[in-house]
């Protein structure tokens with residue numbers, strides 16, 4: 001059912017009334033993406049094409065996967081006994097995704113530089129001038145990477161950012177990564193909480209900028225987290241009203257991913273979403289050096305408003321038993337952070353996004 005809703009590409013088994021079901025290699029294709037039509041042409045011969053109506057015959061050597069991803073649709077066309085079939089993006093992928101190649105592009109130096117940059121605003125307290133400068137600076141960086149960036153403000157002087165790269169195939173399905181930009185207001189602080197999370201987002205966005213994403217990849221930079229999850233609650237409510245929460249297949253929140261001495265990352269969610277945390281733990285085992293600890297019972301950060309609304313959300317956060325001793329203090333400075341660790345968290349979250357995108 002999900003496929004029916006999401007399907008932008010329908011490869012329909014076309015059974016003309018006159019032809020009957022014998023000619024089972026003839027398909028109707030509906031696609032608005034010339035790129036994918038080109039891909040499909042490698043495996044088909046065109047029988048008829050008019051406007052968006054395109055009827056093809058599969059070549060003998062068409063990949064088996066093409067058929068594996070077909071499924072019947074109900075409904076019909078006026079003149080045909082029509083059994084539509086849907087094809088997922090997998091068959092259109094000309095090249096396999098080089099997960100490790102992409103993950104290895106993540107740069108520790110870039111993450112570190114961004115943490116230093118964000119920690120050099122006098123404060124990032126939500127609503128302050130410096131918070132706005134930092135937020136605008138992040139928006140500019142994301143725009144220069146090719147993302148479309150929207151501001152969502154809960155107050156004229158306190159805005160969150162939504163940066164998006166629309167999916168080329170299943171563009172209604174969304175994978176979201178978020179982290180808060182505001183700090184508790186200590187001067188020149190908030191390096192771990194949460195310049196680290198925003199810096200990892202910027203680095204993930206850089207690596208993903210030329211990646212051909214199937215689904216829509218969205219980064220949400222929240223504001224007012226420290227004042228009571230204001231920006232994330234506002235955005236979750238807005239998506240709920242627009243009935244867009246159901247399109248989100250996974251949300252990853254990063255809050256404090258820079259201080260660590262144990263190699264442990266916590267994967268925090270609510271019990272009903274434990275399987276998502278387990279899945280992330282598997283990703284971590286395969287693509288990172290991190291040890292994972294699953295904590296069930298989300299509290300105190302931007303994942304909460306999404307979990308409360310039934311969205312699968314996992315927070316990646318440093319080992320809370322050995323958390324930053326400068327938590328919410330003026331000494332939360334960039335020189336105390338472990339950038340190898342932050343880069344490992346970036347590897348985990350980038351791998352998760354890429355794998356979700358190709359599910």
Ligand SMILES: [Zn+2]
Nearest residue numbers: 193194255256
């Ligand atoms: Zn925080």
